[in-house]
Amino acid sequence: MLHTVNKSPTERNALESCLKHLKKGCAVLLIEDGVYGALKGTVSTRMVEQALKNHPIYALYPDIEARGMQDRVIDGIKLVDYSGFVDLAVEHSSVQAWL
């Protein structure tokens, strides 16, 4: 399953809850304000790095760039564009959005 998160981890607990519900084979895609969850040096970095050990995590690059966060992304998080977003949705059996 592909999980998408579109809320900042310091605004809502969507990311935290999402990461807690991941099963084997699940991937996470951070979009919109969710991309703040992809950053180094924040209060949620450790939690995300932990999840990264077992699950691929992606972030939508146009949303990263819009927010000026291009040099702050955690190593290991893969950046995708809109067509990459579509590919991920197609590759996984289903998509769950954490709002």
Next chain:
Amino acid sequence: MTEATGGIEMEEDTSGKVKKFLYVNRKAPYGTIYALESLEVVLIAAAFDQDVSLAFIDDGVYQVVKGQHTKGIDVKNFSPTFRALEGYDIEKLYVEKESMEARGLKEDDFIVPVKVVSAQEMADLMETQDVVLSF
């Protein structure tokens, strides 16, 4: 008169006292419309020659981060507008230290000169205002 102001009785004397306005920004840009709307209202206050201060706390600190490029999401990049505020005599921009540090940000990550203050100092600043507008 009340028709034009949506039924709100306005003071006849518009030359009155200059008030201290504080705009409290707590939302990240782009994900919601709050940040852009705040900036619009700040410019209105500036047009009325009021004493304006801007506070950035929690995710609001992300609004003033430099290096924003929004072409990819097809949304207006309003961060350069913060640099234009100086021209409207709006020079009091405060970033809360705790919020900044929780997000791995430093003073030189901002697009405009800001004063970094503690939560305690921010609380003091809030108390000295006539009007506080929250976004």
